[in-house]
């Protein structure tokens with residue numbers, strides 16, 4: 566597969582990893598025909614250091630992820646869960662989460678050492694003919710965000726409109742949450758259209774490492790609003 570063109574192979578602690586935080590494959594998403602080989606080939610071609618496979622119904626096994634990872638490219642198994650408050654990406658769980666109520670999923674993820682990313686939180690909200698509808702956050706979701714039960718917000722998703730992504734950026738900035746970007750590609754050609762830069766470390770990157778890295782970024786943001 567060769568070296569990615571943008572590989573920066575200097576000191577691992579000072580470099581960043583370019584990660585498309587939201588891709589699908591046929592291994593875990595019925596609406597994607599992308600094979601693992603196509604996924605990895607497309608991702609490496611566009612210079613990514615890794616992808617989060619945020620699958621709709623199963624989490625890649627560790628062995629599957631290792632098989633398609635290389636010394637300079639990592640597959641991070643994840644899940645995109647349809648909760649009662651929208652789609653949420655989970656990173657750091659070995660099994661597909663059991664809960665669909667977001668408060669319960671947050672506890673399940675926390676106990677597993679995983680992190681939650683609100684995926685495309687405004688998708689479709691501007692389509693109802695009420696411009697102000699896009700600015701509303703469900704009161705429960707607001708409490709969950711303020712309590713720090715999700716750590717990151719997807720601010721760039723190539724399946725969203727500019728207005729939807731803009732609203733997500735505003736929310737991430739207001740809530741002091743980690744902004745992440747992903748393509749939401751269901752076909753190989755879409756992979757790598759958006760990515761997130763995550764500081765590398767000396768540790769070998771895997772899903773637990775990525776969850777810890779995002780949690781660390783969240784905790785280092787200068788302020789958070791308390792839940793009371």
Ligand SMILES: [Zn+2]
Pocket residue numbers: 645652684685
């Ligand atoms: Zn989604």
Ligand SMILES: [Zn+2]
Pocket residue numbers: 587589619645749
């Ligand atoms: Zn998706």
